[in-house]
Amino acid sequence: MFENLSERLSQSLKAIGGRGRLTEDNIKDTLREVRMALLEADVALPVVKTFMARVKERALGAEVNKSLTPGQVFIKIVQSELEAAMGEANQPLKLNVQPPAVILMAGLQGAGKTTSVGKLARHLREKHKKKVLVVSADVYRPAAIKQLETLAAEVEVEFFPSSTDEKPVAIANAAIAHAKKKFIDVVLVDTAGRQAIDEAMMAEIKALHEAINPVETLFVVDAMTGQDAANTAKAFSEALPLTGVILTKTDGDARGGAALSIRHITGQPIKFLGVGEKNDALEPFHPERVASRILGMGDVLSLIDDLEQKVDKEKAEKVARKVMKEGKFDLADFRDQLAQMRDMGGMMGLMDKLPGMGNMKEQVKGQMDDRTTLRMEAIINSMTPRERQFPDLIKGSRKRRIAAGSGTQVQDVNKLLKQFLQMQKMMKKMKGGGMAKMMRAMGGMGGGMGGKLPPGMFPKR
Structure with missing residues (x-):
């Protein structure tokens, strides 16, 4: 998300970063570039x-002129205004109420509402240790009820059955009564997808809202519809007292216009981002972190969150002990590293969150994307356990067998073995705590890589 905007803004702000003094003349071109970048990102x-009026006013004000580094202060102004546009800080769900806390989910057809109910249920169970019940009040699509039942089983929360011959209000009330008896903390009520112009459907959800009085009314909207997402959210907010927005499909949106527009147009905060298809692909929305990523400054806090949630600590410690004690690192370990990196959003997702890596993304694109890592995993899976442990065994006929088994070419097997050899050499340097040696071998990565990748890590295809 935000790739296009990030690229344009980074280019626009690069020229002004070193300015000793800012005047209306020398920031005019930069402001025009920033404005064009926002419009191209489909910001309303x-x-x-x-946004532009506030940036210009602050840039020509005292806070810049008194600074020793006006260019850098200008970039900070753009960052803080991006944060302000998106809501300044994360707005958590209001869960400190008499249980059960009822959350109503509304949204258009096809926005990913039912999937978001499943993701949010998992988030509440795992991160907030809540006992969750989900119920579908979508009486128009039997498939929606079945989909939610399947999702509830996957994310390990309770499902309250409903059918198409019941009324939405009756379904929701029965689910809440059941939750009270079972001491359930949160009830998530899924609703039918509806268009803002459909008066009968809007009247139905208003009646449902009035009957169950939810503590949160979340509007689920597709990020890929750009500023239309913000306009649709506004139409819903006029009909329902929304408390927040879940922006879905952000992994497919390179522009980011919806994220920058929704808060301003609806007055309601984005509370979560849907960042993929898996049922754990839901992130709390942090405007300050997103602003930092847009400007290519990385997002270390989100990276730490990812490491905490998605890395198998036992497996990682086992590999670390093996490497530190014996200097051993085999292809099975390499495969596990690739899988964990993919779970954290892949190489491109990681680079988004690492400060100063923006310029290197093009160098890596197409060389270590999800398709590449999946192909590499397939190659390793086609090997025998002995081949994974002793890669030197893999010669001509074995390479042909592995390539055929993984649906790849022999040259792909050769490339993987070359990359693994580079990684293995680095890991061997860590034996006995030789981290300093390894850093030197990686071209001084510890003191800033200066835009260079470790030698041979990402050979050109």
């Missing part, structure tokens, strides 16, 4: 106008 025009 009223948001762009407000």
Whole structure:
């Protein structure tokens, strides 16, 4: 998400970063570039106008002129205004109420609402240790009820059955009564997808809201519809007292216009981002972290969150002990590293969150994307356990067998073995705590890589 905007803004702000003094003349071109970058990202025009006016006012004010590094202060102003446009800080769900806390989910057809109910249920169970019940009040699509039942089983939360011959209000009330008896903490109520122009459907969800009085009414909207997402959210917010937004499919949206427009147009915060298809692909929305990523400054806090949640600590410690004690690192370990990296959003996702890596993304793109890592995993899976342990055994006929078994070419097997050899050499240098040696071998990565990748890590295809 935000790739296009990030690239344009980084280019625009690069020229002004070293300025010793800012004047209306020398920031004019940069402001125009920033404005164009926002419009191309499909940010709503009223948001762009407000944003640009505030940036210009602050840039020509005392806070810049008194600074020793005005260019850098200008970049900080852009960052803080991006944060302000998106809501400044994460807005958590209001769960400190008499149980059960009822959360109503509303949204358009196809926005990913039912999937988001499953993801949110898992988030509440795992991160907040809540006992969750999900129920579908979508009486128009039997498949929606079945889908939610399947999701509930996957994310290990309770499902309250419903059918198409019941009324939405009756379904929701029965689910809440059941939750009270079972001492359930949170009830998530899924609703039918509806268009804002459909008066009968909007009247139905208003009646449902009035009957169950939820503590949160979340609007689920597809990020890929750009500023239309913000306009649709506004239409819903006029009909329902929304408390927040879940922005879905952000992994497929390179522009980011919806994220920058929704808060301004609806007055409601984005609370979560849907960042993929898996049922754990839901992230709390942190405007300050997102602003930092847009400007290519990385997002170390989100990276730490990912490491905490998605890395198998026992497996990682086992590999670390093996490497530190014996200097051993085999292809099975390499496969596990690739799988864990993919779970954390892949190489491109990691680079988004690492400061100063923006310029290196093009160098890596297409060389270590998800398709590449999946192909590499397939190659390793086609090997015998002995081959994974002793890669030197893999010669001509074995390479042909492995390539055929993984649906790849012999040259792909050769490339993987070359990459693994480079990784293995680095790991051997860690034996006995030789981290300093390893850093030197990686071209001084410890003191800043200066835009260079470890030698041979990402050979050109």
